[in-house]
Amino acid sequence: MIYVLLSLLVIPSPVLMMISSEAIAVVLALQGEPPLLISLSLSVGQTIGFGLIYLFGGWITARSQRIQEGLARLDIKALQGRAPAFISLASLFGLPPLNVSCVAISALKIRFLPLLPLIFTGRFLRYLIVASIPAYFADYIDPSWVPSWLTVTPS
Secondary structure (H helix, E strand, O other), X not given: OHHHHXXXXXXXXXXXXXXXXXXXXXHHHHOOOOHHHHHHHHHHHHHHHHHHXXXXXXXXXXXXXXXXXXXXXXXHHHHHHXXXXXXXXXXXXXXXXHHHHHHHHHHOOOOXXXXXXXXXXXXXXXXXXXXXXXXXXOOOOOHHHOOHHHOOOOO
16 A cells, blocks of 8 residues: 555655655655665656656646747758667666657647557666665665664554
């Protein structure tokens, strides 16, 4: 049940930057949750969030003159062929920002459905790496350095 709630929690995180899904992954990993389940739930929630950004991207673009001017300078034909590469890089590394990329592909009328597996896979790998790091370094870092609110006390 916690993983369903976690997925729901991170849906607005692409827009609300105060919800840091990477920090959530680290905190849950420090508490002993399995990295595979953490990354699965976070990537499902984020994929839904980015899908919503795509769906409302036209609405966002119509209300922002700055975005319209920036899109007018783009070479649409070249971008359409490279959209999978841009989305893959954005979903895994965050460059270019995935939320901006989703608005752009929506405004440029690029089909989103073929890009959905790329977003999910990139996000899944990203969170799997982030959630696995605490377990990897647990043998090398003194646990007394970790704040008490991030750790689980054995009962």
